[in-house]
């Protein structure tokens with residue numbers, strides 16, 4: 001911070017960034033009245049994050065490319081507010097990520113870092129509270145250990161291996177979409193959709209649609 005610069009300006013810039021960011025630098029300049037070079041300098045500190053032990057700068061271009069890979073339209077995932085990664089996914093259906101300063105950064109990690117929740121240590125992984133693997137909504141993510149992850153799975157296991165809210169199962173039966181399309185929208189695999197539609201999972205609801213006569 002420049003000497004003599006009122007701390008209130010800095011607070012205003014950072015507050016705006018927390019409430020409206022990630023957004024272009026000029027938007028912050030217009031909203032706060034602070035000058036451009038000052039905003040740039042503050043946000044550069046704020047948006048430099050440690051990933052894989054290296055400081056990477058999250059600039060407007062990174063944020064633009066991140067946003068391009070996300071579908072934020074409502075109604076996705078169990079709570080209806082998942083952000084679905086529409087870029088490449090790994091074989092487990094998790095968001096792969098984008099290149100930042102020559103390094104591949106996972107979609108979930110980048111999302112948390114942009115939200116101001118940098119990875120606290122390298123042994124932590126991003127865990128989903130929504131259980132929706134391609135989701136990168138930072139509100140559904142938290143840093144945790146492998147042990148936390150196993151505990152999450154154990155808790156969900158109690159609700160059965162094919163746990164899904166009933167209304168989602170109904171939606172799958174009522175939909176005319178292809179397995180692939182509905183699977184993408186709900187963050188599931190086409191095979192899981194097929195199992196529900198054929199009555200191999202959630203038989204009780206299946207029977208309401210295809211009663212045995």
Ligand SMILES: [Zn+2]
Pocket residue numbers: 077081082083130131132135136137140
């Ligand atoms: Zn989610």
